Amino acid sequence: MEVAFADNKVYVSNPYSTTALQWAEGEIKGNSVVFARQYLGPNESDGYHIFFVPGVYSETAPDFFDLADTLRFNYDNTAKSLTATDLQSILINVGDRRVFTAAAYINPSLSPYTATAGKPANPEITSFGRYGEEAEGEGYLQFEFPSEDVYAQPLFKNNLYYKVYTAEGKTLTFSPEKYSGLDTEITEVPYGLNDNTDFFMADDSHKFYFFQAADSLGLQTVYKGEQELSSDIVWTTGRTTTGISQPAISQTAAEVRYYDLQGRRLSQPRRGVCIRQRVMTNGSVANDKTIK
Helix, strand or coil: CCEEEEEEEEEECCCCCCCCCCEEEEEEEEEEEEEEEEEEEEEEEEEEEEEEEEEEECCEEEEEEEECCCEEEEEEECCCCCCCCCCCCEEEECCCCCCEEEEEEEEEEECCCCCCCCCCCEEEEEEEEEECCEEEEEEEEEEEECCCEECCCCCCCCHEEEEEEEEECCEECCCCCCCCCCCEECCCCECCCCCCCEEEEEEEEEEECCCCCCCEEEEEEEEEEEEEEEEECCCCCCCCCCCCCCCCCCCCCCEEECCCCCCCCEEEEEEEEEEEEECCCCCCCCEEEEEE
């Protein structure tokens, strides 16, 4: 996240979107910083409006949230650090009147980041759909894209990209002629690219479609910060069977529902990113994103 201080205000960038210019405003009150519910703006690629919403959760059920009026951080003016009090969370939420989270961050702690980037961690390919096998004229690659280096230190997502290689070692080019969400040709795909048509992401889980025959593909993470650093090239020659890992459905889930990103209920998950809602026997609700 990016953080800015002005007078008695603190501004934090939307941690869910690395490309949107969206900020939440908090007020410095002595040794505390307090954030209220507030509108962040539209998520244009997904088609909904998102809010910065304080949330609370239980130690016994950290995946299930209730809305709160405010989020209070302990504030160290010298270190310029903010630490949330126990059992609080930042909810990046669809609307501000019910829990419908695009992302949640429990017990958030913010401190100045000193850029000491190492070699990016390798991406993990989880599924490979060969061109023409599942749908005429397209293939897909699904993978986990860790936003950290090999020492498990976080990398600034705005500086992260991935490159795709063909079996001949050539870099795959994505052009506006084939990808309607692009304005220009690219060979390095930004971490935050999500057009909900050909490029998808849900946190570190990513997926893209391609439109040419390929028996194997290579994938590499590139970090462009103080210096340019690259991961190893990870190759796949066929579809894996692991799939993108998703949180296991609790045995106490009374019902599982699926919605599109406009909040419309689906009879079953469909291509792209969907929101899965688990309604538990105790009445609590949890939402997460899935990529199909």
